[in-house]
Amino acid sequence: MSEWPDDYDFETDELCQNVFKPFILNELDLLEAYDGQRPDSITYIFHEHAERVARDVEKTCLHMDLGKTVARNMYWALLPHDCGKRLLPVSLWDQDDKPEGDLKDRRREHTKLGVQIAEKELSDVEHPFKTLMVDIILKHHEQMDGKGYLKLGPEHLSKPVRLACLVEAFDGWSIARPHYGGRDITIPAVLERMRGEKAGFFDKALLDAFAEMKMAEYNRLEGPAP
Ligand SMILES: [Fe+2]
């Protein structure tokens, strides 16, 4: 078995369909309800971010020729990655200043809280999909330089987790937020930052694959120059 989830198919696997799918859809509904309690002016909407990240991860897997099954399994594994956010006070988010220090750490507790939710709701289930999903929930704010939230180094970060970390970060940096000021958040600009000043955070080969997929998409959307 490779590090990529290729030994079951979420779309046909019985446990995935009967247990994990309802769990994930319910968590997305709860996150949407939580988003509903946040100010109307917000741009970074958690349940929409989850869907975008899952789709981008799926598309990157297809771009890397990992196959449809791996791509779909990864899509489903990414959807609930931020489910723990709903257990934090709503007032923690949507502040105008850049989150740093204690506030940043409190927010990032959503990784551990998400694991608690999954372990509680799915306590009697064992399946490689659950292992993958929980691993991503816990580690999606880690960095390859070992300076992420839990300070886990690359030896603890599987390829699926590494891909989750970079796609998740890309999406966060692509949405305008008050503390970004006038920073360029177009696709090429965010990718350039990730490959430049943030390069130590990410798995280079996976970032290259993601960037290639994303730039092809960007060029298609922009169309040929007039
Ligand atoms: Fe997160």
Ligand SMILES: [Fe+2]
């Ligand atoms: Fe996220």
